[in-house]
Amino acid sequence: MAVEHPVTAPSGDQTRIHNIGYRNYDGPRLGRAYARRSLYSQSLRGSYGLGRSVKSKVLPMLLFVVMCVPAAIMVAVAVATKADELPVDYTRYAIVMQAVISLYVASQAPQSVSRDLRFKTVPLYFSRPIETADYVRAKFAALASALFVLTAAPLLVLYIGALLAKLDFADQTKGFAQGLVSVTLLSLLFAGLGLVIASVTPRRGFGIAAVIAVLTISYGAVSTLQAIADAQNSTGSIAWIGLFSPVTLIDGVQSAFLGATSAFPGGIGPSDGEGVVYVLVVLGLIAACYGLLMRRYRRVGL
Amino acid sequence: MACVTNFDDVTVIVTESLSKRFPRVTALDRLSVDVGPGVTGLVGANGAGKSTLIKILLGLSPATEGRAEVLGLDVASKGADIRERVGYMPEHDCLPPDVSATEFVVHMARMSGLPPTAARERTADTLRHVGLYEERYRPIGGYSTGMKQRVKLAQALVHDPQLVFLDEPTNGLDPVGRDEMLGLIRRIHTDFGISVLVTSHLLGELERTCDHVVVVDGGKLLRSSSTTDFTQTTTTLAIEVTDTDAHPDGTRAVREALHARGVAVLDGNSGLPGAGHVLLLTAQGEDTYDVVRDVVADLGLGLVRMEQRRHHISEVFTDGDATDDQQRKEAVNHGS
Numbered sequence: 001m002a003v004e005h006p007v008t009a010p011s012g013d014q015t016r017i018h019n020i021g022y023r024n025y026d027g028p029r030l031g032r033a034y035a036r037r038s039l040y041s042q043s044l045r046g047s048y049g050l051g052r053s054v055k056s057k058v059l060p061m062l063l064f065v066v067m068c069v070p071a072a073i074m075v076a077v078a079v080a081t082k083a084d085e086l087p088v089d090y091t092r093y094a095i096v097m098q099a100v101i102s103l104y105v106a107s108q109a110p111q112s113v114s115r116d117l118r119f120k121t122v123p124l125y126f127s128r129p130i131e132t133a134d135y136v137r138a139k140f141a142a143l144a145s146a147l148f149v150l151t152a153a154p155l156l157v158l159y160i161g162a163l164l165a166k167l168d169f170a171d172q173t174k175g176f177a178q179g180l181v182s183v184t185l186l187s188l189l190f191a192g193l194g195l196v197i198a199s200v201t202p203r204r205g206f207g208i209a210a211v212i213a214v215l216t217i218s219y220g221a222v223s224t225l226q227a228i229a230d231a232q233n234s235t236g237s238i239a240w241i242g243l244f245s246p247v248t249l250i251d252g253v254q255s256a257f258l259g260a261t262s263a264f265p266g267g268i269g270p271s272d273g274e275g276v277v278y279v280l281v282v283l284g285l286i287a288a289c290y291g292l293l294m295r296r297y298r299r300v301g302l
Numbered sequence: 303m304a305c306v307t308n309f310d311d312v313t314v315i316v317t318e319s320l321s322k323r324f325p326r327v328t329a330l331d332r333l334s335v336d337v338g339p340g341v342t343g344l345v346g347a348n349g350a351g352k353s354t355l356i357k358i359l360l361g362l363s364p365a366t367e368g369r370a371e372v373l374g375l376d377v378a379s380k381g382a383d384i385r386e387r388v389g390y391m392p393e394h395d396c397l398p399p400d401v402s403a404t405e406f407v408v409h410m411a412r413m414s415g416l417p418p419t420a421a422r423e424r425t426a427d428t429l430r431h432v433g434l435y436e437e438r439y440r441p442i443g444g445y446s447t448g449m450k451q452r453v454k455l456a457q458a459l460v461h462d463p464q465l466v467f468l469d470e471p472t473n474g475l476d477p478v479g480r481d482e483m484l485g486l487i488r489r490i491h492t493d494f495g496i497s498v499l500v501t502s503h504l505l506g507e508l509e510r511t512c513d514h515v516v517v518v519d520g521g522k523l524l525r526s527s528s529t530t531d532f533t534q535t536t537t538t539l540a541i542e543v544t545d546t547d548a549h550p551d552g553t554r555a556v557r558e559a560l561h562a563r564g565v566a567v568l569d570g571n572s573g574l575p576g577a578g579h580v581l582l583l584t585a586q587g588e589d590t591y592d593v594v595r596d597v598v599a600d601l602g603l604g605l606v607r608m609e610q611r612r613h614h615i616s617e618v619f620t621d622g623d624a625t626d627d628q629q630r631k632e633a634v635n636h637g638s
Contacts, residue, residue, distance in 0.1 A: 021493070022427075022431060022493050022494045022495075023427065024462050024494075024495070025416070025420065025424055025461065025462035027416070027417070027420050028415075028417060028420075029386055029414070029415040029416065029461070030415040030416070030417060031386070031415050032382060032415075034412075034415055034417075035412065035413045035414070035415055038409070038412040038413060039413065042409055042412075051401075051405060052400060052401065053400050053401075053441070056400065115398055116398075119395070119396065119397060119398045119399070120392070120394050120395060120396045121396050121397070121398060123390075123392050123396060124390070124392070124396050124410060124413075124457065125413060126362060127360055127362070127385060127389075127390035127392075128385055128386075128410075128413045128414050128415075129382045129383075129385050129386045129414070129415060130413065131382070
């Protein structure tokens, strides 16, 4: 909006004198809360590669499509075969697709925080009105929202499909709502873990590897141990072992309280009492991730 | 050097016996300094406490003792208000390579609280003022060091602060880039009306840019005075001449001729290669330049160069300024 003073141009030529003097800004300054929201929206858009290079859009968009396509196929099958229920529960969908979700967290958590550390952009943020807590909250909320979009979108596809297939409305709505609660917890937990791990290293590669290791290897190890426990008929310990991986934690919570069928060996989820422990561990982990991030960034000065 | 003051005797930065101690080092030791509007140079060797001081002034790091005010706001309690009104250009690289300068500076403008439309307008204006044109739409990764420095400067100015902290803005620039950056810094005050605190470890380059220079060493104030004081006492000229048949050793001939004219020549033999051919002398104002010119011309020699030497901090110690002596005594007393 450079102020232009068009010179009298009798012959209609393009001659113009641009006023290139410095102009002071005396408009509004919207302060901390606005800056935090700006950081949130920038980070959320960045999680899908928006506002970044074409190359960085490929993976998140691809994963988003991979998340949604199976849901669309299931819906198509359900509509075509006039089935009286969807092939998969709303709550089960994220557990089935957990590898895709883990891959997404592994790619986008380092993108969100390691870049700022690696290119030392963090000091620029903290030389502005926002404080550590604002930065951590904005980044945490942005990744959790991005994960929620990733995990809730296929549920929405399923739900719309189910309504198109004229399945029982009350039933489907309840299932959908339970699914949303479950993926909300999952988004918060995965985002927290991903960010804590990624914020330790400025190297993106290490961040990606570490997040995959924590999310996937822990799931593999826990599943194996649970299978062994099942084979040895010590069914009591299956639920407790499940506390040690993020995926099984979410699985435990939703099979105890959200009407999900458990993916644990033998299909036996935690009991109500054990379920309470699951919920506490999930909430505790989310809070711990937040606390660790705060501690991490308090030490990142200029 | 014109002393430009748009405000009436307002102090921009005040510190009162400001100290910052870490478990192992004392970064700032009872530093008391007043900085007025204009361009102020903060000079010190690496580790002298310059960056620590900026951190405290931005309200990001609490002082161990003492107090400081920036734009009349206390750093301990009004950090966020200060950071809204000042800009900061860090010494290190701080730019993500995969976004364009425009996108990056718009984002930083919004982080300073500017509404989206204003952020875009100010970004376009500011990038033009620092000298980035079409290239601003390309990813920063492909920029030269000079262009990156301009982007760093732009993000510090985009929200139209009242004061900017520039930490070593000439680092890594070639001589031309250095001069352009120094000119830009000068303009930040003269054209934009923004006060500047600029750090450097080279006193020479700040002399030409700043109205006022503060020298710190080991966290203590060595000296704080206007640059005119500095240039009067510390300008050193380096002269190199050719040899001719009449004067096989031109350097020596000039030395003797200058001596005869009453101009003291410093010992130029610093042990560096070719140093024997360089004469160093202290310029006592404009006349000295004329004397040198005349002497060289009279001898029929060619003047290869005559330049102002860039000073390092150590030279501040060598001039026997009374206030300086007092500062040093104080510093010694503090140290004991």
